[in-house]
Structures are given as structure tokens and as C-alpha cells.
Amino acid sequence: xxxxxxxxxxxxxxxxASKGQGLLSIGANRDYEEKIPFSVTLASSVGxxxxxxxxxFDETESGYWQNGVSLxxxxxxxxxxxxxxAHYSNIWYFDPAPNSEEFYNNARLNLDYVTxxxxxxxxxxxxxxxxxxxxxxxxxASINRRTNQYLYGYNNLSVSYLWTPRFSTVSGxxxxxxxxEEDVNQNMDHLSHIxxxxxxxxxxxLTTATAxxxxxxxxxxxxxxxxxxxxxxxxxxxxxxxPLLAGSLxxxxxxxxxxxxxxxxxxPYLEGALNYRAGKNTTLRWYHYLGGDDSDMAGxxxxxxxxxxxxxxHQLTERLSGNVALHYLHQTFEDSPVDLPDxxxxxxxxxxxxxxxxxxxxxxNATYSYTNTDSDNFYREYERHRLSLGLTATF
Numbered sequence: 001x002x003x004x005x006x007x008x009x010x011x012x013x014x015x016x017a018s019k020g021q022g023l024l025s026i027g028a029n030r031d032y033e034e035k036i037p038f039s040v041t042l043a044s045s046v047g048x049x050x051x052x053x054x055x056x057f058d059e060t061e062s063g064y065w066q067n068g069v070s071l072x073x074x075x076x077x078x079x080x081x082x083x084x085x086a087h088y089s090n091i092w093y094f095d096p097a098p099n100s101e102e103f104y105n106n107a108r109l110n111l112d113y114v115t116x117x118x119x120x121x122x123x124x125x126x127x128x129x130x131x132x133x134x135x136x137x138x139x140x141a142s143i144n145r146r147t148n149q150y151l152y153g154y155n156n157l158s159v160s161y162l163w164t165p166r167f168s169t170v171s172g173x174x175x176x177x178x179x180x181e182e183d184v185n186q187n188m189d190h191l192s193h194i195x196x197x198x199x200x201x202x203x204x205x206l207t208t209a210t211a212x213x214x215x216x217x218x219x220x221x222x223x224x225x226x227x228x229x230x231x232x233x234x235x236x237x238x239x240x241x242x243p244l245l246a247g248s249l250x251x252x253x254x255x256x257x258x259x260x261x262x263x264x265x266x267x268p269y270l271e272g273a274l275n276y277r278a279g280k281n282t283t284l285r286w287y288h289y290l291g292g293d294d295s296d297m298a299g300x301x302x303x304x305x306x307x308x309x310x311x312x313x314h315q316l317t318e319r320l321s322g323n324v325a326l327h328y329l330h331q332t333f334e335d336s337p338v339d340l341p342d343x344x345x346x347x348x349x350x351x352x353x354x355x356x357x358x359x360x361x362x363x364x365n366a367t368y369s370y371t372n373t374d375s376d377n378f379y380r381e382y383e384r385h386r387l388s389l390g391l392t393a394t395f
Contacts, residue, residue: 017299026271027246041070043089045365045390052147053097054371057380060097066090066388067226079116079302085109104149106132120162124165128154137327137349140307141178142375144329144347148182150367154269170198179221189221200238210236212250226302227259232269247274256290258302269294281315293331305331319357326350343376357393363392 044067048391049057050386068089075082081359087108096102112125130152135142142151156349177191203209214232241247249272256265269291276284293303316322329347351369358364371384
């Protein structure tokens with residue numbers, strides 16, 4: 001009954017097509033018209049963390065120093081296009097918490113490639129790899145708190161074919177996986193395969209109706225009771241409200257079957273997004289997700305969640321730009337093999353930042369972030385503030 005109530009709430013809020021890297025895949029839009037030349041950005045910042053160990057009762061605050069380098073490259077045209085991004089940073093905590101390291105490494109790599117074989121046939125591939133400690137609420141793949149280190153990987157290969165001017169199909173294969181270095185989290189290490197088939201029919205120049213089928217296999221390294229297969233049956237719509245604003249919605253059901261003793265489950269499913277882009281000056285994204293989740297709480301085999309978030313970037317003046325991000329996660333954890341009662345987490349995460357261009361390629365930035373988790377499990381509750389001030393140089 002609780003799941004049906006959450007589904008009703010989410011439907012009332014929402015306006016997605018799925019391609020894949022966590023929540024970023026919902027209603028994803030690729031824009032290949034703007035070419036980004038090869039660039040290198042160096043960054044350095046100092047900051048303060050009120051609860052670096054995300055503890056509910058033994059908070060440790062610490063200053064930190066962070067340094068990083070980012071590379072961006074873009075080439076091609078609308079028929080054949082390649083985007084590459086790479087980022088590395090390290091963070092040094094001045095007063096680390098007991099049993100915590102003082103130095104951490106973080107790295108990300110993403111590649112997006114699209115080739116139009118013919119006016120009817122398009123093949124695309126999207127790859128993303130992250131090695132980090134902090135949860136990325138925009139991706140939504142890791143647990144909702146800081147960990148020692150984790151590795152998250154994703155790759156989606158899709159083939160689109162236009163059969164008639166109105167009817168097209170998109171066939172895809174998605175591979176995702178996450179692995180944690182901390183022993184306490186390693187029962188959540190898993191690899192997931194998703195085969196998908198989407199049917200698209202253009203009702204008008206602005207609106208396309210869709211029907212989706214997906215088949216998923218999830219394999220846990222150290223927790224075979226949590227292995228499962230899922231079938232998704234979804235109906236949806238993609239709509240362009242204007243040349244700047246587009247939205248998409250998928251609703252349906254997820255039929256999950258566990259390999260262990262948990263049996264079968266039928267779960268309401270929803271994903272949706274609104275994307276707004278006004279050139280380089282303003283971008284906005286609002287996403288929703290409702291469905292089965294891989295449990296990130298020890299002692300539970302399955303989870304169900306509703307996630308929503310809003311991110312905005314805006315050029316305030318010629319030199320000054322700002323960004324705001326807000327995320328909310330409602331997670332339920334069920335099916336405990338040791339008969340623990342079902343538990344619920346509610347997490348709010350928000351951040352705001354300002355970037356000021358001092359000179360042509362030199363920028364000054366300031367950021368603030370806040371995270372709060374309220375849980376039925378006292379040891380999972382925490383509150384955290386982070387502040388930082390830094391410089392960037394782009395070449």
C-alpha cells in the first residue's frame with residue numbers, strides 16, 4: 001500500500017527517455033551543435049567540512065585543501081560526434097576523523113560517441129567511469145553518504161532506426177556496476193545488464209508516444225540472495241513545449257524476480273524529466289524517479305525509492321554565473337534475512353555556487369552544500385555542511 005501511495009504522489013509531480021548513467025539518463029538530451037575545443041582546467045580550493053565522516057553521533061569537522069585538473073575535448077559534426085571529458089582531483093583533510101584517511105583521490109572519465117550511418121540508422125555509445133568518495137546525487141548510483149572509495153562504471157550502446165517518417169525503434173544494451181573498498185559495503189557490490197527495446201511514434205512534430213520493454217539481470221558479488229532479474233513494461237511520451245523546453249515521461253511496472261528466497265515482486269515505476277536550455281546562459285533540469293532500488297543498507301535485500309532533483313545554471317552577468325542544485329530521496333528498505341523491521345531514509349541535499357571571471361581564463365568560485373538524512377536507523381542519520389573557496393585557470 002505504501003508503494004502505491006508513493007506512486008500516486010510522484011505521478012502528481014512529474015513530467016523521460018532512459019539511456020542510462022543513473023539518474024542522468026532520465027530524459028537525457030544530447031546537444032552536438034556546440035563544438036567544445038580541447039581545453040585544460042586547473043583548480044585549487046580550500047574548504048571546511050562540518051561532518052567529514054557523515055556520523056550521527058561522533059561528528060568530526062575538518063578543513064581541507066583540494067586540487068584538480070579537467071580535460072575536455074569535442075570533435076565532429078551532427079553526423080559523427082565525439083565528446084571526451086576527464087577529471088582528477090585529490091583532497092587533503094587537515095583533521096581527519098578516527099579510522100579515516102587524510103588523503104583521497106577522485107577521478108572521472110566520460111566518452112560520448114554518435115555516428116549517423118545513414119539518414120535512417122544512428123549508432124551511439126555513452127561511457128562513464130567514476131572513482132570517488134562522495135555520493136553524487138545527480139547520478140544516484142552510490143549510497144547516500146561519504147564512503148572510503150568506490151568505483152562506479154556505466155556503458156550504454158544504442159541503435160536507432162527510422163522505419164517510416166513517424167515510426168522508429170531504439171535498441172540498447174546497458175552495463176552498470178559499482179564496487180566499494182570498505183568491507184562493510186562490499187555486500188552491495190554488483191553488476192547489472194539491461195537489454196532494452198523502445199518503439200517510438202511521432203504523433204506530431206512536437207510529441208512522440210513511446211512503448212518500452214527492458215530486461216535486467218543484477219548479479220551481486222558477495223550477496224547471492226539479492227541477485228534478481230527484472231522485466232519493465234512502460235508507456236510514455238516525449239514532448240517539446242518550445243525550442244528551449246522539452247519534457248518526457250515513462251510510467252508502468254517493474255516485475256522483479258529474486259534468485260534467492262524473496263520470490264517475485266511487482267513495483268510501480270515512473271521516470272520523468274524537464275530540460276530547459278537557453279544557449280550558454282541558462283540550463284535547467286528537473287528529474288523524477290520511482291522504482292525498485294538496489295538496497296544500500298546492510299541487513300536488507302531489496303529497496304524501493306522516490307528521487308527528485310532540480311539543477312539550475314544561469315549566467316547572471318558577463319563575468320558572474322551561479323548554480324543551484326536540490327535533491328530529495330525517499331528510500332524504503334525491505335526483506336531482511338534476519339527479520340529486521342522495514343526501514344525508511346529521507347535525504348535532502350542542496351548546493352549553491354558562484355563563479356566570477358577575474359580575467360579571460362582565470363575564475364574565482366565559492367560553493368556551499370548541505371546534506372541531511374533522517375532515518376529509522378539512528379546510525380544512518382547525519383547532518384553536514386561544506387564550504388569552499390577556490391581558483392580555476394582554463395587553457
